[in-house]
Amino acid sequence: MTPHARLRIAVRHDEDIVAAGLAGIIARQADFELVGHDDAQVAVADVRSALRLLAEMSGQERAGRMRVIAIARAAREAEIARAIDAGVSGYLLHDAAPDELAAAIRHAARGGAPHLSRGAMAAVHGSLPVHLTPREADVLQFVVQGECNKAIARRLAISASTVKAHVANISGKLHAGSRTQVAVAATRRGLVGVQGPGHGVGAVP
Amino acid sequence: MTRFDRQRCDPPAGQGVIAVAVAHGDPYVAAGISALLRSGTDFNVRSGPPDGQAVDVIVTDHGGGIAAMSSWQRRVDPPPVLVVTDQETGWQIRRALGAGVHGYLLQDCSRHELLSAVRCVAGGGKYVGGLVAERLLDSLGHVAPTGRELQVLQLMARGLRNREIGAALGIGEGTVKSHVKALLGKLDAATRTAAIGEAQRRGLVAAEAPCR
Numbered sequence: 001m002t003p004h005a006r007l008r009i010a011v012r013h014d015e016d017i018v019a020a021g022l023a024g025i026i027a028r029q030a031d032f033e034l035v036g037h038d039d040a041q042v043a044v045a046d047v048r049s050a051l052r053l054l055a056e057m058s059g060q061e062r063a064g065r066m067r068v069i070a071i072a073r074a075a076r077e078a079e080i081a082r083a084i085d086a087g088v089s090g091y092l093l094h095d096a097a098p099d100e101l102a103a104a105i106r107h108a109a110r111g112g113a114p115h116l117s118r119g120a121m122a123a124v125h126g127s128l129p130v131h132l133t134p135r136e137a138d139v140l141q142f143v144v145q146g147e148c149n150k151a152i153a154r155r156l157a158i159s160a161s162t163v164k165a166h167v168a169n170i171s172g173k174l175h176a177g178s179r180t181q182v183a184v185a186a187t188r189r190g191l192v193g194v195q196g197p198g199h200g201v202g203a204v205p
Numbered sequence: 206m207t208r209f210d211r212q213r214c215d216p217p218a219g220q221g222v223i224a225v226a227v228a229h230g231d232p233y234v235a236a237g238i239s240a241l242l243r244s245g246t247d248f249n250v251r252s253g254p255p256d257g258q259a260v261d262v263i264v265t266d267h268g269g270g271i272a273a274m275s276s277w278q279r280r281v282d283p284p285p286v287l288v289v290t291d292q293e294t295g296w297q298i299r300r301a302l303g304a305g306v307h308g309y310l311l312q313d314c315s316r317h318e319l320l321s322a323v324r325c326v327a328g329g330g331k332y333v334g335g336l337v338a339e340r341l342l343d344s345l346g347h348v349a350p351t352g353r354e355l356q357v358l359q360l361m362a363r364g365l366r367n368r369e370i371g372a373a374l375g376i377g378e379g380t381v382k383s384h385v386k387a388l389l390g391k392l393d394a395a396t397r398t399a400a401i402g403e404a405q406r407r408g409l410v411a412a413e414a415p416c417r
Contacts (some may be wrong), residue, residue, distance in 0.1 A: 015313045017289070020244075021237025071233070073291060094231045101233075146399025181364030183398045 006033040007109050010040035012049040013071065022071070025098040032105070042067045042108050044101070047083060054086045067108040069115075075123035076190025084114050093119040123189075130173050130191065137191075139166040144183045144192045223248050223262065223327045226255040229289065230266045234312060238264055238289060241316045242323065260284050262327035267292045267301055274304040287326045289319070294408020295344025298337055308332035347407060348391045355409065357384040362401045362410040 009026050011034065013019035022044050026032045037043050043053055043066055050070035057065050069090035070083050080091050089108035092101060096117040104115045116124065132140060135156075142152040149167065153160040167179065174189075176182040186192050225248050229235035235252065242248040255263060263286050265273060270288035277283040287308035288301050301309055308326040310319065311334050318334065325332040333341065350358060353374075360370045367381040374381070385397065392407075394400035404410045 015237075016316050017237035017241060017312055017314070017319065018233050019237065020240040020316070021233040021235065024236045024240040025233070094233055097232055098236065143398065144402070146394065146396040146402055148396060176364065178364060178366055180361070180366075180397050180401065183401065184362065184364040 006031050007105065008033050008035040008039055008041045009105060010035055010037035010043045010066075012037060012043055012045035012053065014046050014049065018046075018071070022101070025101055026105070028098075029102050032102070037066070040066050042069065042089070042105050044069045044071060044105065046070070047072045047079065050083065050088055051086050054088065067111070069104055069108055072120070075119045076188070077123045077129075078190035080116070080120055080124055080190075081129065088114060090115040091120045092117040095119040130189070132170065132173065132191070136166050136170050136173075139163060140170055140182070140186055141192050143167060143170070143179065144186050146183070223324065224251070224260040225249065225323060225327070226251045226253065226258075226260045226263045226284075228252075228254045228263060228265045228269055230269065234266075234289065238319065241319055244316070245320050248320075248323070255284065262287055262307075262323055264289055264323065266290055267297060270301050270306040271304045274306060285326045285329070287322055287332070289314075292408065293336060293340060294406065295340045295347065296349075296408035298333075298341050298408075299344055302333075302341070309337050310334050311336060344407065350388060350391055350409065354384050354388050354391075357381060358388055358400075358404055359410055361385065361388070361397065362404060 009032050011019055011022045011026065013022060023034055026034055026044070037053065043050070045053060045068060047070045050068045053066070053068050067089040068087070069092065070088045071092050071094070072079070072083075073094060075093055083091055089112070090104040091114065092104060096104070100117060104117075107115050138156055139152055142155060147155070149160045149163045153163045156163070167182070170186075171177070171179075171182050174182055174185045176185050225242055227235055227239050227242070227250060229238060239250050239252060242250045251258070251260065261284060263273065263284050265286060265288060267288055267290040270286050270290075273283075273286050285307040286305075287310060288306050289310045289312055290297075290301075291312045292298070292301075293311055298309055308322050308331060310322045310332070314322075314334055322332045322334075356374055357370055360373055365373065367385065368378050371378045371381045385400075388404075389395070389397075389400050392400045392403040394403050401410070
């Protein structure tokens with residue numbers, strides 16, 4: 001890249017309005033140029049598209065790869081962690097002002113460490129990552145749906161006292177004092193697939 | 206797509222431009238609405254609240270729409286308000302339309318629908334998106350919780366126990382218990398956690414920590 005070349009940036013967002021907003025903000029920067037994602041150095045995308053773009057590039061050398069910045073509506077710790085694992089160069093919520101977006105793009109193009117916007121940072125800070133066993137994750141799924149131990153036991157074909165033990169372990173890991181607190185914490189932190197409509201990864205289209 | 210008045214929503218046949226004020230709290234959405242409207246030929250787009258200048262329509266977010274309606278109650282001829290939001294639960298839709306906003310559109314709408322909605326509302330019509338109409342109709346069958354029940358529900362959704370809820374609201378644990386029982390009935394839920402999930406789906410409590 002010559003020193004005066006403009007940064008080539010692509011926008012991928014599943015909402016027309018946000019896509020137009022991101023494109024408008026990028027087009028206003030003198031050192032940026034909007035291009036298609038085949039030719040881009042940096043892509044700015046909704047979380048799902050960001051993960052897809054990164055998966056498509058998984059075979060390529062990291063050095064020459066397009067950088068990907070994810071734009072998310074909600075800050076869920078587990079989703080942020082998953083995106084960072086997948087290799088995003090930034091995770092911005094809609095709390096990031098246009099200037100911060102532009103700065104994050106330049107930072108990503110230089111190959112810097114992932115940039116998190118304030119809200120995303122707050123979601124990953126102050127809580128250690130939670131590691132649940134696959135069985136605990138199964139149980140948690142049903143706890144969040146409001147099932148009682150007996151019903152969960154039936155579904156997973158294990159005894160109610162085993163379910164009870166799993167729930168106690170999960171409560172400990174989440175520092176939750178009650179069953180309801182387990183469900184609240186798990187939902188807030190993105191540990192289960194169940195979530196409000198229209199948000200985040202794997203949400204309804 | 207649902208329109209209450211089809212004629213008023215069509216592109217204008219030669220009449221003047223529509224003056225639009227875009228005052229939206231989400232910076233990307235605000236930029237996007239402005240950019241998409243500017244791509245239509247019949248809009249004069251201004252960013253930020255109208256500040257006394259005459260506009261034909263204000264495009265804002267959910268909170269902005271409700272605030273505008275309550276602050277303009279005494280104004281003689283306030284401009285119509287179109288809400289563009291990601292709040293798609295029946296309760297949130299009812300709150301905004303109940304406050305008197307003229308149009309309600311979800312943020313994932315197409316460019317075409319945004320332009321139609323702005324024209325429609327600016328022309329004196331009312332507009333709700335297709336999914337919005339559906340959610341609204343679904344919610345009509347739901348019995349709304351009382352004010353006290355809503356307070357209990359908010360605390361319940363944060364994971365508080367009945368005793369703690371009672372202490373927070375200055376009421377007895379037994380009273381909390383009967384509120385919770387009434388809530389389970391209204392939300393058609395068998396357990397406390399199931400009730401919270403259903404309350405989130407209906408939009409009675411926030412589904413997550415807000416991003417701002």
